Amino acid sequence: MTNIELYIDCFPDYKFYGIEVEHNKYFGEVVKIDECVTIFINTLQPEWQQLHTIVHESAHADFNVFGDDKPHSMKTLLAEKQAEYVANHFELKQPTLSK
16 A cells, blocks of 8 residues: 555545646645535645645645635635644554554
8 A cells, every 4th residue: 555545544534536737836626515525636746745735635624624716815824724734743643563
């Protein structure tokens, strides 16, 4: 199992799709329609960035912090700051083998 698969497994309620976007500032996004959460991850980014994006976008959904259509509005900036805080403090717990 890859690291990306391990991270995706931490969020079983969401659908994940890898997409290729040739823009170095596009990492991914989350779309919530009704109760269905879909997260898109830019697979052209390095693995570490994809892992960070998985957690960042999942945080938007987990804590229901979404911005609006204005990229620099106070609501959007606050939602991004909250999701980034979660992503920066996320730690994947590896199962330990008992002897």
